[in-house]
Amino acid sequence: MATSNPFFDDIRSTSDVDPPQNEELLDVSELVDDHSQRPLKPNVSVSSSVCELLECPVCLNAMYPPIHQCSNGHTLCSGCKPRVHNRCPTCRHELGNIRCLALEKIAASLELPCKYQNYGCIGIHPYYSKLKHESQCAYRPYNCPYAGSECNVVGDIPYLVSHLKDDHKVDMHNGSTFNHRYVKSNPQEVENATWMLTVFSCFGQCFCLHFEAFQLGMAPVYIAFLRFMGDDNEAKNYSYSLEVGGNGRKMMWQGVPRSIRDSHRKVRDSFDGLIIQRNMALFFSGGDRKELKLRVTGRIWKEQ
Numbered sequence: 240m241a242t243s244n245p246f247f248d249d250i251r252s253t254s255d256v257d258p259p260q261n262e263e264l265l266d267v268s269e270l271v272d273d274h275s276q277r278p279l280k281p282n283v284s285v286s287s288s289v290c291e292l293l294e295c296p297v298c299l300n301a302m303y304p305p306i307h308q309c310s311n312g313h314t315l316c317s318g319c320k321p322r323v324h325n326r327c328p329t330c331r332h333e334l335g336n337i338r339c340l341a342l343e344k345i346a347a348s349l350e351l352p353c354k355y356q357n358y359g360c361i362g363i364h365p366y367y368s369k370l371k372h373e374s375q376c377a378y379r380p381y382n383c384p385y386a387g388s389e390c391n392v393v394g395d396i397p398y399l400v401s402h403l404k405d406d407h408k409v410d411m412h413n414g415s416t417f418n419h420r421y422v423k424s425n426p427q428e429v430e431n432a433t434w435m436l437t438v439f440s441c442f443g444q445c446f447c448l449h450f451e452a453f454q455l456g457m458a459p460v461y462i463a464f465l466r467f468m469g470d471d472n473e474a475k476n477y478s479y480s481l482e483v484g485g486n487g488r489k490m491m492w493q494g495v496p497r498s499i500r501d502s503h504r505k506v507r508d509s510f511d512g513l514i515i516q517r518n519m520a521l522f523f524s525g526g527d528r529k530e531l532k533l534r535v536t537g538r539i540w541k542e543q
């Protein structure tokens with residue numbers, strides 16, 4: 240899908256950076272005996288072998304009920320069970336339909352730190368609710384906000400800012416106002432993967448300004464929008480405006496930046512930004528419609 244056509248002053252670059260390791264932090268755990276007493280100190284370290292027992296030997300994920308076992312006692316997660324054709328993957332014996340209640344109960348008694356502990360989360364969670372917490376944990380790393388390539392890098396905001404700068408060669412600007420020119424020599428070529436990203440830093444935060452061309456139904460259009468490098472609840476504290484015009488006409492957009500938790504594609508496909516029809520874009524460009532020359536100005540401010 241990605242095009243090899245450079246768009247505007249293209250800032251694409253390849254990146255072979257390995258994503259930071261997100262190790263499952265399963266080595267600190269607590270065994271509670273079954274008298275429904277909560278532990279006073281949940282941080283007591285027990286042998287990591289309990290956690291290893293809870294790792295499915297096939298997919299290596301943590302197992303959740305129903306946990307299955309073969310007649311020899313080898314365990315298997317419920318996701319993998321239908322895929323092993325009733326043969327225990329460890330001993331090849333028939334698997335049958337035996338549940339491993341003992342292991343399920345041991346799992347229920349475990350309390351484990353959030354796997355984003357090394358990102359700053361201090362939460363300790365019962366084994367069975369840990370996954371849910373982690374899917375919403377405020378400390379969970381962000382995906383790289385760079386559009387137009389499949390980049391798998393994840394990290395916290397400071398890490399991603401330097402990643403954008405160093406590995407994607409993204410333009411960085413200080414300040415809350417901007418005045419950008421987008422120039423494309425052959426505006427007849429509009430493809431899905433034409434886009435541009437600039438990062439602005441102001442109010443001690445970072446914002447991603449996206450500009451891209453895409454197909455809206457049959458019509459090629461351009462869209463500009465802002466994303467906030469942080470969580471949604473904080474993004475709501477900011478507003479931004481965008482303006483584009485020429486030949487005595489002007490279009491304006493005012494919006495709220497979207498969190499980079501929302502992918503750029505999701506934001507684009509919800510049209511949450513300044514949308515410029517191609518005809519209008521060429522009109523704004525003036526001249527002979529052979530070249531796209533858009534000037535986008537804008538401002539970010541903090542709501543009181």
Ligand SMILES: [Zn+2]
Pocket residue numbers: 295296297298299300315316317318319320
């Ligand atoms: Zn499995």
Ligand SMILES: [Zn+2]
Pocket residue numbers: 309310311312313327328329330331332
């Ligand atoms: Zn077996």
Ligand SMILES: [Zn+2]
Pocket residue numbers: 353354355356360361362372373376377378
């Ligand atoms: Zn957490």
Ligand SMILES: [Zn+2]
Pocket residue numbers: 254383384385390391392402407
């Ligand atoms: Zn990236």
